[in-house]
Amino acid sequence: MASIAAHLINPLLRFQVKRKLVKASTAQDIRKAFGAKLPVPRGVRFTEAVIGGVGGEWAEPADGAAPAMTLLYLHGGAYIACSPRTHRPITGGYAKRGVRVFAADYRLAPEHPFPAAVEDGLTAYRGLLDQGVAPERLSIGGDSAGGGLALAVLLKAKAEGVPLPARVVLFSPWVDLLGTGASAVENKDRDPMLDGSKIGDGAAMYLAGADADDPYASPLLGDLAGLPPVLTHVGEREVLRDDSVRLDEKIRAAGGVSLLRVWPVVAHVWPLMHGILPEARHTLDESAAFIRAAGVAPSPA
Secondary structure, eight states, rough: OHHHHHHHHHHHHIIIIIHHHHHHHHHHHHHHHHOOOOOOOSEEEEEEETTTEEEEEEEEEOOOOOSSSSEEEEOSSSSSSSOOTOOOOOOOHHTTEEEEEEEEEEOOTTTTTTTHHHHHHHHHHHHHHHHHOOOGGEEEEEEEEEHHHHHHHHHHHTTTTTOOSEEEEEEEEOOOOTTOOTTTHHHHTTSSOOGGHHHEEEEHHHHHOTTTTTTSSSGGGSSSSSOEEEEEEEEEEEETTHHHHEEEEEHHHHOOEEEEEEEEEOTTTTTGGTTTTTHHEEEEEEHHHHHTTTSSSSOOO
C-alpha cells in the first residue's frame, strides 16, 4: 500500500515540475524545471574528485568508514539537466547505507550531445578500475537518463572487453529514446512529473541528429546478454514504466538475472525524496543491500 506522503506529494509535483516541463522548449527551461533542492542525508562527506579525467564527487560515510563496495552513479535529467549535487539525496543515501559512491559529472546536451555522456561514463568506469577498484567490488547505477546511460556504458564496456561490474541498480531508467512503450501514452495523465508526448523533444536535444535506435542511445535495443545482475525500480504510474518492464523481459530472455520492482503511486525517481517518502527510504535500503550482497562471500557448503 502506498504511503499518504506519496499521494500528497504528487499534486505538488504536477504544479512545480510537470507544468514547467510540458511548456519547456529549451535546455534552460528543462534545467529550471529540475532545479529544486532536496534535503541531503546527514552523516555523509562529499568530496570533489576527478576519475580518469572525468570530474565528479565522492559520497562517503562522514565517520571515516571504508565501505567494501563502490558504486559509479550517473544522475538523471534527460541528458540535459542536473548534476552530482542535485542527486546527493540518492548518492548520500547510498553512503549512509554502506556503499561508497562516485557520482560522475558527465557532459550535458545540447552543448555536448550524444555520445559525449556515454564516453564520459565509460571513461569514469575505466578510471575506477585503473585506480584499483576490483570489478567484483564495483557496481553501476543511475536514474532516468542516468539509468539508460549506465546501461549504455555497460554495453560499451562489454563490446570493448572491459571487465563488467558486479551489480547494476536502475531507478526509472530511460532506455528507449524512441518512446515506444505503451505506458508513454497510457500514463500520460497519471504520471505526476513527466508527459509522454515530450519524450521525443528531450531525445532530439540529446541526439542532435543521431539515430534514436542506436543501442548506446536506446540500450533497450542492444544485446543484453552477459550482463551482471540488474535490479530495476519503477513507478506503476510512470510514462517510463514500460521501459523498465521491457528491459526486465529482454534481460531474462537473454539468460540474465533481472529483478523488477514496480511501486504504486510514487513519482518518477522517487528515491530523491527520501526525506519525505518512506518508499524512497525502502528503495534505497533494498538497492544498497543488493549492491552489498555482491561483496559477501558465499557460505561454505
